[in-house]
Amino acid sequence: MAIKENMSILDRKVSDLRTLVTLSCGFPVSVYCLRTPAGLEMYDCNTLKDYQTDIGTTLRLDVWDGWKEFLMGCLLGQKPKVQRYLSKEGPVLKYQKRVALYIAAFHGHTELTEWALKQGAQPHEAVGVHPCRAWCHEALHTDVSNCPIHAAAEAGQLLILKAFVNFSVLCLECKNAAGQSPLAIASKHQHKDCVLYLLSKIWSTVSFLKLSVPMRIYIKIKQWILRAQTRRGHKSQPSRARVSGAKVGDTVMVDGFTKPKMTSKSWYKADDKSWHTAQSKLPPCKQQPSRKPVGSLPMSQHDTKKQISTFPSLVDAKNFSEVQSHQQENQKKIAAPARKEKNIKNPYLPQVPLPPISRVHYARPQFYCTPPSGDCLLKSLFKSFSEHSGRTPRENAIYCLAVASAFKEKRWLQQLEIARVLAKRSISNLTVKGGPAKCENYPESVL
Known part of the structure; x- marks a missing residue:
């Protein structure tokens, strides 16, 4: 200047x-x-x-x-x-x-x-x-x-x-x-x-x-x-009165x-x-755990609270006992306890819940899907199933998902696997001649 x-x-x-x-x-x-x-x-x-x-x-x-x-x-x-x-x-x-x-x-x-x-x-x-x-x-x-x-x-x-x-x-x-x-x-x-x-x-x-x-x-x-x-403020609050000049510690x-x-x-x-203002620092890099083979789950270290499972009203006593026995069999095969995820509550309470938003960082097990069979075989199976059960395949899938959603301690993929087993078993029980007694090979699933 x-x-x-x-x-x-x-x-x-x-x-x-x-x-x-x-x-x-x-x-x-x-x-x-x-x-x-x-x-x-x-x-x-x-x-x-x-x-x-x-x-x-x-x-x-x-x-x-x-x-x-x-x-x-x-x-x-x-x-x-x-x-x-x-x-x-x-x-x-x-x-x-x-x-x-x-x-x-x-x-x-x-x-x-x-x-x-x-x-x-x-x-x-x-x-x-x-x-x-x-x-x-x-x-x-x-x-x-x-x-x-x-x-x-x-x-x-x-x-x-x-x-x-x-x-x-x-x-x-x-x-x-x-x-x-x-x-x-x-x-x-x-x-x-x-x-x-x-x-x-x-x-x-x-x-x-x-x-x-x-x-x-x-x-x-x-x-x-x-x-x-x-x-008036200085008289009523003498400790807060303005003090001119330096104070102790300044x-x-x-x-x-x-x-x-x-x-x-x-x-x-x-x-x-x-x-200086607070400088933001990046968090330390977290080591990714080694991948687990399909059939095993990582150890849980943070969740210690027990969750109480509440079952939907549409499950009757017979189906509930069947699902409960199937769950006990699968729990024996689990090598490590599953990590408990917080369920995101939906204000509309849908009959079939969507999967929660995942915030975990460990490796997830791979998901396998069985390839579909021929169209003729599927049509015949769906027709016979509808005649015996009174429900369409879609309604039966919704019913099985609602039953499987009662297991709150399971993650959504595990609930989906339970629903898939229930759907296959219900189809086998209704379409195999003579009922479940003559069906030797039941579908099994390792969660």
Whole structure:
């Protein structure tokens, strides 16, 4: 940035130069410092000649370590970038929100302004200083008491001014360190539209049911009420009263003694862990267990609760006893207990449940399907089955699936295998002449 003035500023203090820099870039004076070409920090109480500064000298502007990306997001009005690089410390986070509102008001970023207002930042609240500098009131720049409403008035941001006044009418009488209101600041910088708007608001009236109050009187009444509420809150809750300055355990920075924290380090290279947000780490790779042969199941290590099986009402006693005996035979063949899966409850309670969403990571047993026979044989079997049982093959399949779904401790593929065995057995019992006594080869299944 080129700093050009009609009068020579070499005899003036560094604080005056920082005021000109703030008017040029929109940074609050508390977020940066100036350094000489040799890297020496320039303090506000000294003059420019004390640092051997001459016309044409290039100075360096440094910000807080870990803040470079955050401030760049504020300058460009990129709300996602600002949110990403916020601090996790409470006092620092509040200070960053005020800084974001100040910069957004200066540059006219409406989206970032709306976000900062929703986050609790007040347009008539002073930006202040970093928490580690809050204790040194005597050495602070006077412009640290400037508010976002002053930045909007200096830059002539009419839309931001309207948003601030609609948010709180206290912005109209908010004074800076020099005692200037937003109207005086807008007049000084010759922003005609802002001056007309602020004048119309200040000389307006606030109407109630049976009373109309001038805006200036209304603002004074509101300020008095807020002061009374603040004092009452401090008396009722003395432990929560605002304490100015540093507290025990806070980090403080002493000029010339403490290691400087304004070196413009990026968020990724900042040494202080307090500036870092939580970084997401990938979970460690889980070793996939070896594949199990068909007929065996992996050991269960997590499920210890016993599930109680509830059977549907459509199963009669005879079929239930048959299925129960078949289940006991299959349990003897199981080498390891099955993993118990949580059943996803369907609010419509269908007769035939769908398989649950699988969240397991072990190898599943392969599923084999018997190839179908000839069409003529199937048609004859289906016809004879319908004549003897009174149910179609589809209805019989639904019936078998409903019976098999009663075994809640089994996974869905195991329930499907049980339903397949029941369907084959029912077909064999009805189609083989002489009943099940002469059927020697029953279909068997290893679960």
